[in-house]
Amino acid sequence: MDRYQDLRLLPDPEFPPSVLLNALFAKLHRVLVELPEGRPGISFPGYDAAQPxxxxxxxxxxxGHVLAVLADREWLRGMRDHLDIGTIAPVPATDRSVLVRRVQAKSNPERLRRRLMRRHGLSREAALVRQPTREGERLVLxxxxxxxxxxxxxxxxxxxQQVHPGPPTAGVFSPYGLSxxxxLPWF
Structure with a gap:
């Protein structure tokens, strides 16, 4: 992960940034599904968990190779008018890294009971005992x-997204660009 490329949303009077970011992410996800190995990771420089x-x-x-392959695929078609697309550049020296991961809430007790029944062969009553009805977990992310x-x-x-001191840790990224x-290097 020696290179990076920034994609910044331009202000738009018709669409809020969240709508544009969802559209950009959907396009990215579709192209990352086609890259089974060497997928890039993503981070959000403007991330703020307090807002959220x-x-x-x-x-x-x-x-550099993977980012060039992405650029050749024209996956940003339809989004270019809404973006300031940075050049592919070397990662600057940094002593911090960032972990960007997906978090899933366990918020639907009925779904969790069906999963228990399917995975463990439990009856509905046994699953209800192991997973009682209560207020589900709510994420504020x-x-x-x-x-x-x-x-x-x-x-x-x-x-x-959590920033940590120290160098980045190597690994594999999902079709969402998360791990x-x-x-990833944080700068």
């Missing part, structure tokens, strides 16, 4: 509205 917002910028992190390319379902993808273990 992802900001108006998405940063791609990867090798920035999120993106996503349509899964595999199932077609729409859902909220909650994003947790539970791999971190």
């Amino acid at each position: 917002t992802l900001g108006d910028q998405l940063r791609l992190h990867g090798s 920035p999120w993106l509205e996503v349509r899964s390319t595999s199932t077609g379902q729409r859902f909220r993808l909650f994003v947790d 539970a273990t791999a971190s």
